[in-house]
Amino acid sequence: DTQLVVDCMVHEATGHSGEQGDEEMRAKGHSTARLATEFAESIGVRQLVLNHFSQRFLDDETYSKSGKDASKYSKVTSLLEEAKTVTTFKGTVQLSADLKVIPIVGNVEELPTK
Numbered sequence: 001d002t003q004l005v006v007d008c009m010v011h012e013a014t015g016h017s018g019e020q021g022d023e024e025m026r027a028k029g030h031s032t033a034r035l036a037t038e039f040a041e042s043i044g045v046r047q048l049v050l051n052h053f054s055q056r057f058l059d060d061e062t063y064s065k066s067g068k069d070a071s072k073y074s075k076v077t078s079l080l081e082e083a084k085t086v087t088t089f090k091g092t093v094q095l096s097a098d099l100k101v102i103p104i105v106g107n108v109e110e111l112p113t114k
Contacts, residue, residue, distance in 0.1 A: 005044045008104045010096070011036040012052035013079050020054075033079040034086060041089040047105045048089070050079060051096035059097070 014030035015021075025032050031039075033050055040048040057076040058066060066073070076095060083093045094102055 006040075006046065008047040008049065009040055009043075009045045010049045010051055011040065013050040013083070014052055014054050016057075016074065016078055016082055018082070019074065033082040037083040037086040037089050037093060040091065041086060045089075046091045048083070048091055048093045049096050049102055050083060050093065053079060053095075 012031055013033040013036045015025040015032045017032040017034040022032050022035055036050060053076055056073050058073055060075050060077055063075045080095050
């Protein structure tokens, strides 16, 4: 069997396993950061970009300045931290953001010379 190798995968991570729960998110047709990373690991992804976060996840600066109820809001970086708990995933994980440019890490294996 040959394992599929994917240079870059963009995957939604609407929720957090510890806060919303994997099964609850699946039932709603969404993923958690952990589920997305486990899937990426299972198909040989080299670079995972998480996107489509719930509105309850705020960027760190907004979270710090907002004064919003911490029981209802979380830092978006908590999703990155959760993704990194999947220690079997050897690729890179990044969070998307509006207008953020993310270079794609391509397959850089040398081609055979003739």
